[in-house]
Amino acid sequence: MLKLCLKTINSRSKYDGIVQKRCHLPHGHKGRCDEFPFLRHFYEMDKSVADKIKRDSTMTTGAAWKSEDAGPNRILRWVMLLSDEELKNFGLDMSKLKPGIIAKLREKAADYDSCIEVALKLTWLVYQMEDAPQPPRAIREYLEGFFGQMDFGSTVCEVCKLPISFKLFELAQRGKAEIETCHKNPRLHNAENVGFAHRECNIAQGAKTLDDFYEWIEGILERSGH
Numbered sequence: 001m002l003k004l005c006l007k008t009i010n011s012r013s014k015y016d017g018i019v020q021k022r023c024h025l026p027h028g029h030k031g032r033c034d035e036f037p038f039l040r041h042f043y044e045m046d047k048s049v050a051d052k053i054k055r056d057s058t059m060t061t062g063a064a065w066k067s068e069d070a071g072p073n074r075i076l077r078w079v080m081l082l083s084d085e086e087l088k089n090f091g092l093d094m095s096k097l098k099p100g101i102i103a104k105l106r107e108k109a110a111d112y113d114s115c116i117e118v119a120l121k122l123t124w125l126v127y128q129m130e131d132a133p134q135p136p137r138a139i140r141e142y143l144e145g146f147f148g149q150m151d152f153g154s155t156v157c158e159v160c161k162l163p164i165s166f167k168l169f170e171l172a173q174r175g176k177a178e179i180e181t182c183h184k185n186p187r188l189h190n191a192e193n194v195g196f197a198h199r200e201c202n203i204a205q206g207a208k209t210l211d212d213f214y215e216w217i218e219g220i221l222e223r224s225g226h
């Protein structure tokens with residue numbers, strides 16, 4: 001695997017004491033350090049795609065939680081690895097939340113490196129969607145160093161296995177999220193376990209693992225005589 005710079009990047013987040021953000025440019029690179037160098041191309045051409053990859057990799061998913069009782073809307077996944085006691089120092093009182101919400105937040109926890117790996121994997125998959133832009137050579141070679149050669153047009157929905165078009169991201173900009181980040185096992189956030197799914201497929205899968213989901217569907221088809 002590619003050797004990375006990994007120098008600490010200073011930011012002003014109140015959570016900096018928990019995890020130091022690091023540079024993921026190749027070791028010995030020129031110029032400024034960059035936490036997400038593999039997203040640079042998307043930041044230039046389609047910021048919403050880059051923002052989505054970064055958000056889905058590093059933040060817990062935000063349900064439409066509004067009241068304090070319902071918990072924080074989105075929070076860095078590695079913050080959710082802290083104990084209840086430690087979280088109090090950041091103004092998060094878990095004892096005020098309902099058990100269901102706590103469980104949901106806790107199962108979305110992931111360490112910093114896993115989140116970065118997820119971001120890398122999602123970026124690698126986006127470039128392989130139908131109608132996706134061509135990656136600049138440096139980014140392509142960088143991503144292929146982690147996950148192997150790209151096969152353009154090969155990214156399929158993790159659930160229904162139909163191809164996913166990059167154009168669906170454009171619909172999302174108009175307030176309709178048609179592509180969602182999907183977890184083969186909803187309680188694991190790492191590169192191997194993530195991919196993209198159609199929104200309706202992701203909703204159908206729900207809290208089941210993909211294996212359990214297919215078994216469930218199989219049973220339904222059998223019982224209904226299909």
Ligand SMILES: [Zn+2]
Pocket residue numbers: 005006007023024025029032033034
């Ligand atoms: Zn660097």
Ligand SMILES: [Zn+2]
Pocket residue numbers: 157158159160161162197198201
């Ligand atoms: Zn699908």
